Amino acid sequence: MTTQHIPPPTDRPRPKPWIAAIDAYVPGKSTGDDGKALIKLSANENPLGTSAAARVARADAGDQARYPDPDSVALRTALGRLHGIAPARIVMGTGSDELLHLAGQAFAGPGDQVVYVRYGFSVYPIAARRCGAEPVVAPDADYGTDVDALLAAVTPATRVVFVANPNNPTGSYADRNALARLHAGLRRDILLVIDQAYAEYVPASDDDGALDLAATASNVLVTRTFSKIYGLAGERVGWATGDAALVDMLNRIRGPFNLSLSGQATALAALGDQHFVAQSRDHNSRERARFVAAITALGNHGLRALPSQANFVLIEFSGTLTAEAAYRGLIAQGFITRWLPGQGLPHCLRVTIGTAEQMDTIAATLSRLARA
Numbered sequence: 001m002t003t004q005h006i007p008p009p010t011d012r013p014r015p016k017p018w019i020a021a022i023d024a025y026v027p028g029k030s031t032g033d034d035g036k037a038l039i040k041l042s043a044n045e046n047p048l049g050t051s052a053a054a055r056v057a058r059a060d061a062g063d064q065a066r067y068p069d070p071d072s073v074a075l076r077t078a079l080g081r082l083h084g085i086a087p088a089r090i091v092m093g094t095g096s097d098e099l100l101h102l103a104g105q106a107f108a109g110p111g112d113q114v115v116y117v118r119y120g121f122s123v124y125p126i127a128a129r130r131c132g133a134e135p136v137v138a139p140d141a142d143y144g145t146d147v148d149a150l151l152a153a154v155t156p157a158t159r160v161v162f163v164a165n166p167n168n169p170t171g172s173y174a175d176r177n178a179l180a181r182l183h184a185g186l187r188r189d190i191l192l193v194i195d196q197a198y199a200e201y202v203p204a205s206d207d208d209g210a211l212d213l214a215a216t217a218s219n220v221l222v223t224r225t226f227s228k229i230y231g232l233a234g235e236r237v238g239w240a241t242g243d244a245a246l247v248d249m250l251n252r253i254r255g256p257f258n259l260s261l262s263g264q265a266t267a268l269a270a271l272g273d274q275h276f277v278a279q280s281r282d283h284n285s286r287e288r289a290r291f292v293a294a295i296t297a298l299g300n301h302g303l304r305a306l307p308s309q310a311n312f313v314l315i316e317f318s319g320t321l322t323a324e325a326a327y328r329g330l331i332a333q334g335f336i337t338r339w340l341p342g343q344g345l346p347h348c349l350r351v352t353i354g355t356a357e358q359m360d361t362i363a364a365t366l367s368r369l370a371r372a
């Protein structure tokens with residue numbers, strides 16, 4: 001007879017230690033501490049809403065009593081056509097968040113390491129811990145992605161590297177050469193996940209080449225989302241593309257019906273309205289430039305707008321006006337933005353680009369507070 005290891009009895013289920021070590025994701029708030037509804041510029045949602053075609057498609061999505069298409073065929077076909085990708089190399093996710101977790105789970109586990117840059121997207125440490133791997137943080141370069149630091153953080157235990165490009169919450173961006181250098185410096189058994197949640201905001205002339213890498217390399221997965229420029233955050237639709245073997249692994253472990261009926265229908269309609277996408281991109285670059293100029297004018301009061309390629313701006317506060325005071329002052333003015341002490345950025349505020357009028361009020365409020 002063999003003796004089995006029998007754990008001491010406890011009065012409740014014991015979570016795996018790596019799960020118990022997770023700090024839950026903190027979503028952008030929509031109210032102040034008193035519960036009063038505020039104008040929400042804390043979650044990088046589209047201030048123009050979504051395409052009218054997507055709203056119509058939601059109403060006409062079909063019979064809710066039936067399961068949706070488990071393989072989202074119509075949506076993957078349309079995505080493939082738009083981006084020049086074989087639909088077989090596209091996998092859909094319940095938001096790109098699901099795909100980031102699945103990528104971690106499929107390729108890393110206990111004893112392995114997952115690398116990302118400091119001030120990266122706050123889902124990465126959760127994705128690393130959730131599969132039992134060790135999160136490894138590489139230093140940033142003035143808040144941005146530092147390719148050399150990422151490569152230096154790689155060890156024989158590294159299995160996955162996460163890079164958001166543009167990055168959230170910094171708005172920083174690594175160009176095509178930087179990404180190519182990162183990929184070239186990684187062992188081929190390391191999965192490079194390039195999270196392009198904000199890619200549609202980047203002008204075509206600045207394309208980072210991630211989709212080209214995903215099309216040609218065997219170890220690159222690119223994730224995209226309908227939550228940002230398409231204005232469908234509430235529908236939870238994301239996708240990923242890469243080598244067929246990578247897509248196959250994610251398909252094995254994703255939820256079998258992970259895209260709802262209305263998610264598939266609205267995303268398909270939104271994809272068909274590229275005019276709305278272009279309009280959103282133009283609005284964003286115009287308002288972001290105006291807002292950055294307004295903050296730059298407050299430079300002698302210690303405010304600095306970090307360069308952004310996304311639909312938000314991270315402001316650094318180093319003068320008398322603190323980020324916390326600015327955050328509270330904006331709440332008093334009716335706006336909720338994102339103050340980031342939990343992400344090691346207590347001296348920074350992330351402001352989503354809203355309407356022209358909203359950005360004017362925010363700039364005027366910050367100016368008043370900084371000069372007080």
Ligand SMILES: *Cc1c(COP(=O)(O)O)cnc(C)c1O
Nearest residue numbers: 095096097121164168197225227
């Ligand atoms: C918003 C965001 C996502 C998207 O999440 P969804 O699950 O698709 O809504 C992914 N990555 C980054 C960096 C983001 O900021």
